[in-house]
Amino acid sequence: xxxxxxxxxLTKEELQSLxxxxxxxxxxxxxxxxxxxxxxxxxxxxxxxxxxxxLDGACIYYCGPAPARDGEIIGSxxxxxxxxxxxxxxxxxxCGVAVMIGKxxxxxxxxxxxxxxxxVYLAAVGGAGALIxxxxxxxxxxAYPDLGCEAVYKLDLQNLELxxxxxxxxxxxxx
Amino acid sequence: xxxxxxxxxxEPLGALxxxxxxxxxxxxxxxxxxxxxxxxxxxxxxxxxxxxxxxEIAVRSRDFACQDxxxxxxxxxxxxxxHINGGLTDALNEGVKRGYAAARKSVADPLTRLNTGTxxxxxxxxxxxxxxxxxxxxxxxxxxxENMSRVFMLTPSKGEAGIIDCAVRAVTDAGANPCPPxxxxxxxxxxxxxxxxxxxxxxxxxxxxxxxxxxxxxxEDKILEAVNAxxxxxxxxxxxxxxxxxAVETFPTHIGMLPVAVNIQCHSVREGRLII
Numbered sequence: 001x002x003x004x005x006x007x008x009x010l011t012k013e014e015l016q017s018l019x020x021x022x023x024x025x026x027x028x029x030x031x032x033x034x035x036x037x038x039x040x041x042x043x044x045x046x047x048x049x050x051x052x053x054x055l056d057g058a059c060i061y062y063c064g065p066a067p068a069r070d071g072e073i074i075g076s077x078x079x080x081x082x083x084x085x086x087x088x089x090x091x092x093x094x095c096g097v098a099v100m101i102g103k104x105x106x107x108x109x110x111x112x113x114x115x116x117x118x119x120v121y122l123a124a125v126g127g128a129g130a131l132i133x134x135x136x137x138x139x140x141x142x143a144y145p146d147l148g149c150e151a152v153y154k155l156d157l158q159n160l161e162l163x164x165x166x167x168x169x170x171x172x173x174x175x
Numbered sequence: 176x177x178x179x180x181x182x183x184x185x186e187p188l189g190a191l192x193x194x195x196x197x198x199x200x201x202x203x204x205x206x207x208x209x210x211x212x213x214x215x216x217x218x219x220x221x222x223x224x225x226x227x228x229x230x231e232i233a234v235r236s237r238d239f240a241c242q243d244x245x246x247x248x249x250x251x252x253x254x255x256x257x258h259i260n261g262g263l264t265d266a267l268n269e270g271v272k273r274g275y276a277a278a279r280k281s282v283a284d285p286l287t288r289l290n291t292g293t294x295x296x297x298x299x300x301x302x303x304x305x306x307x308x309x310x311x312x313x314x315x316x317x318x319x320x321e322n323m324s325r326v327f328m329l330t331p332s333k334g335e336a337g338i339i340d341c342a343v344r345a346v347t348d349a350g351a352n353p354c355p356p357x358x359x360x361x362x363x364x365x366x367x368x369x370x371x372x373x374x375x376x377x378x379x380x381x382x383x384x385x386x387x388x389x390x391x392x393x394x395e396d397k398i399l400e401a402v403n404a405x406x407x408x409x410x411x412x413x414x415x416x417x418x419x420x421x422a423v424e425t426f427p428t429h430i431g432m433l434p435v436a437v438n439i440q441c442h443s444v445r446e447g448r449l450i451i
Contacts, residue, residue: 023221036288066242066279075279076233076242081319081352104319104352105411125222125410126319126354127443130238131229148290149242149279161225163218163412173218174351175407 003161009057010098010120018120018164020173025159026122030059030101031142034080036150038088045091052143052152056096062103064149065139066129074139074155076129079103082121086110093117101162105174115170123165123174135160177254177307181261184309184451185270191447192247192274192313199230199240200444202382203358203419207442210356210409210416219414223356226409226442241443244278245315247271247297250379254306267311268295274313281318300372308450312379315445320357321438323349326371329433335394338363338435342398343405345437346418351411354441358382359421361398362436364428374438377422382444386423395421 006014008028018024031053033041044051062082066075082102089100090113098119103126106114114121124132138156145151166172207230211223233240249267253259275294282291304310325348327341342359349357362373385392398421408414419442428434 021218023218064242064279066239066244067277069277076239078242080243081322083352103354103410105350123351123410123412125225125229126351127241127441128225128229129242130233130236130240131225133238134232149281161221163222163410173413174411175405175413 005159008059008099008157012118015098015118015120016168018167020164020167020171022164023161024122024164025161027158027160028059028156030061030099030155030157032061032063032065032153032155034062034064034150035084036147037144037152038085040144042088042091045095053154055092057098058096059099059101060092060097061101061155065153066149068139074133074136076133077136078129078132079124079126082106089113093119105172106166111166111172112170114166115168118168120164120168121166122162124160124162132160176256176258178258178260179451181259181263181266184266184311185273187449187451188267188270188311188313189273191449192271195313195445195447196239196244196274196278196315197233197237199233200382200446203442203444204230206383206419207356210419214409214414214416216408216412216414218412219408219410219416222409222412223416239278240445241317242279243281243317243319244275244294245317245445246282247275247294248314248316248375249297249299250302250312250376251299252302252304252310254308255303256307257309264299267299268297271295271297311449313447313449314379317441317443320353320441323353324374324438325436326367327435328367329435331431331433333433337433338394339398339401341435342421342437343401345439346402346407347405349439350407353439354443355407355411356409356416356419356442358419358440358444359398359402360438360440361421361423362438363423363425363434365426365434366428367434369426370434370436371438373424373426374436377424378438378440379446380422383420384422391423391425395423398423
């Protein structure tokens with residue numbers, strides 16, 4: 001299988017070149033956020049509070065990592081179910097989020113909002129946390145430390161293989 | 176009458192859970208390997224290969240196979256000839272707390288959403304049996320698959336076809352969310368809560384083991400065939416292996432009822448057994 005190597009942040013052209021169903025190998029910086037962090041980010045947008053990171057062009061990974069062991073940077077860190085973030089995703093896409101990584105289908109509204117924003121949704125293999133841990137070269141607690149595993153971590157990915165689940169044309173590859 | 180101190184359960188239960196969370200069930204791993212060979216869809220085959228590699232890495236490096244180490248479900252059979260000194264439930268929860276010490280803590284109050292910080296309390300199902308032993312079965316239930324599980328209150332006229340349809344509907348509606356390939360526990364009969372419990376119990380039988388009742392085993396085969404005909408495939412990428420196994424447990428029900436529960440288990444089967 002032909003695997004396209006990409007480095008974050010992705011350009012508009014790179015985003016547009018991706019087709020649903022193809023596998024890519026992704027490297028570069030992304031931020032973890034799941035249910036609780038999404039709620040806070042959207043509250044901050046509504047109330048004009050500070051944002052944990054620049055949303056424009058950002059890559060968000062729906063993930064709540066297992067704790068790191070002594071001497072390691074992160075624990076198992078596979079994707080969580082993306083659909084739970086569907087209520088928040090259109091708002092974040094409007095703010096420029098370019099890449100979302102997770103697992104499972106999105107609502108039709110999110111797939112459309114993703115395409116309208118020129119963004120993509122990439123699927124990591126669910127239940128592959130131990131393997132994905134080895135694709136993370138740096139991890140730093142970035143915001144909302146009180147949320148524990150639901151805090152925002154900045155990760156430096158190296159060659160994480162993902163399937164393009166929905167693309168800028170609005171095509172979805174998931175059943 | 177055998178007399179035991181509840182606290183003797185703590186250490187072995189903690190160790191059992193600690194090991195289960197890194198080592199995906201061997202029978203499931205064998206089925207994944209088989210599926211990876213048989214799968215013709217390239218994307219699904221890729222996903223199955225990633226899962227295989229992940230499970231090897233987890234055992235080798237003692238990493239959690241999945242970061243979602245789940246809610247601890249315990250089936251506890253207590254022999255009626257045992258007298259337990261001290262709180263049994265407290266001891267079980269202490270064992271769970273120790274087993275999850277290094278794991279992600281995934282248990283929260285349902286309303287405040289505040290994390291309990293210990294991955295307790297466990298969901299404990301007690302049963303009284305003959306003898307003087309205590310048997311514990313542990314199953315880690317992650318949110319992705321549990322969220323897609325369903326209860327259907329059918330009318331008796333729906334029969335076997337209706338039961339199969341429940342499994343297909345649950346799996347189809349779930350799509351990629353529960354991390355297919357999945358294992359299905361199907362509870363048929365009893366009442367609303369009984370069939371749900373049977374479905375969960377079916378998941379503890381041992382993946383791939385058929386029901387000893389031939390008629391029920393044939394229903395398991397039909398469910399597996401129908402679910403794999405959906406084409407959802409590994410991770411919802413499209414393919415021939417959506418489920419690795421289906422286990423059905425039955426219980427007599429009311430003449431006017433046909434309750435069916437479909438409990439979905441992801442491919443990351445983390446379970447263990449202990450007899451004291």
